[in-house]
Amino acid sequence: MTEAPLLAVEDLRVRFPLPRGWFERERPYVHAVNGVDLVVRPGESFGIVGESGCGKSTLVQAIIGLVGHGSGRVLIGGAELRLAQGQAQRDIRQRMQIVFQDPQSSLDPRMPVWRLITEPLHVRGGMTRAALRARAAELAAAVGLRPELLDRLPHAFSGGQRQRIAVARAISTDPDLLILDEPTSALDVSVQAQIINLLLKLQRERNLAYLLISHDVSLVRHFCDRVAVMYLGQIVESGPAQAVLEQPAHPYTRTLLATVPSLEHPLPQLAANRVGELPNNRVLPAGCFYRERCQSAAAGCDRPQALTVYDEAIAAMEGRRVRCHRAAELKAVI
Template sequence: MTVSQDPLLTLRDVQVKFPVRNDWLGRPQGFAHALNGIDLQVRPGETLGIVGESGCGKSTLAQLLMGLVAPSAGDVRWVYSSARERHANVQIVFQDPQSSLDPRLPIWKIITEPLFSLGGTPRNQMRGIAAKVAEQVGIRAEYLDRFPHQFSGGQRQRIAIARALASNPSILVLDEPTSALDISVQAQILNLLAELQRRLGLTYILISHNVSVVRHMADRVAVMYLGQIVELGCAKQVLELPRHPYTRLLLDAVPRLGVPLDDEYISAPTELPGNRVLPSGCFFLERCPRRAEGCEQPQRLAGSVHQQVRCHLEHP
């Protein structure tokens, strides 16, 4: 639940592109356009869900938020005054807990990796901090000297969450945090994240292709397509009354009992266009079953505070 309207993070017309080929002098001759004009705010205490199919730019957005890639254009503004403060307050939980944990380290050292990186914490206090954080996520103190391979997948993800909590952050970027887990374990991890948010007042940026997970966790939802946000608003509005054709296509890809499928959207082309050469008008034009005159023009995200959509048919 949102506890304040003052944003922790504001993105304005953010673009990220990567060179894909160079000439013989090393000069870029082509680019992959990963993010193409992202406008977004993240507010304290909320869970913001980011959904979209593979290749839509979700992972690049996560890397941008963590400072792993720099914007090619646009403005990224944090409420934090220094890079160190931002690094302490923004942590990430990765998709695959097995590959994200160093197999050579006991888990108490894994949990305190952010503190080693930030500095300023006495080494003789590290183990005590690890024990306290491990207890918060349901890992017993006597397991602190064990190694990652001695834990199940769900336990490893709990360890990854503990590592993210060690620096006492305000924001967790959750990059597909349950997709590598069994269904029953997914529910346990989601319940743990919800409890931690209530107890610690955390802000979540939940990146997922699983609409059901986002429906369960998110207060607001941003739907991404080809590096753009095509729909943004309250989770209930966006997921139950979608207005952008792509959101409808995304939701219809998840069969639900008692809800008939929309033949118009099922028969629409399903392949995501390449991001080397971007469309000149609406990015979804080639796949849209509702395309009409005016769709060949660039579209903007517009609407009310409860629901914004990038479609001129919704804003005649």
């Protein structure tokens, strides 16, 4: 792909201050995101996977501006959100919207559905009540909701219907990018498939780009064009979803996939055991962040690892990157 990026994240870092203890001279911090770089192009689906606590949700909240970031840049269409002001900032914000994991908690229980769907338009201003209701009916039809339901409150809907309402609200400003934070994890399996099919339909019709956060590797394999694997606030591997999830290069990616039961894609030879729990992100590990849990750790792993080209022969075609200096050596072993 040679198309200019819609979203570009450059060396993004996010940390949160903690209360200082009686005997602590310096204030401690939680290092949630530690130097993330990624690019999402118009019309593509980009997935981020990793275990709980790896920083996925904090990353997307920093991208959309719900939490501040200490350093790095987030560019939307080449414009940096943090530096924009006034109408320019509002215009950038309207180009990206987010769909949260739990639709019930993300919808105001006191508002009728038509008001919920058009809330971003109401905040922007310039539309009459009648125009907002007409727009709500259009958006409801786009996500498969009957217009006669628009005066009901959120509690009258099922979980899948509430997620459709959340999607309708997200597309109300005609964004270019939707950030999907575990959008189906709170739903039944049959309803999950309906929501995924709806998102794919909207992507075809509106040329939407998606940034999907998920624990579901099979969903990412089916839904995403490219994927990044996160561990302790870093991207440890990235590339085309099919290539990364079928032939993982980083030891953490192999272990993560080995925990996913599958009949179609068995990986018995990669079923390494993780050693211990996810390290404390108050004090980041020296060298490779995964070194203390990795059964393939060796000399050189005590040095910081850069996200570099995995295989020169396929780099230009696939864009594979891996944060492991032993990746090529381990590939030969496997």
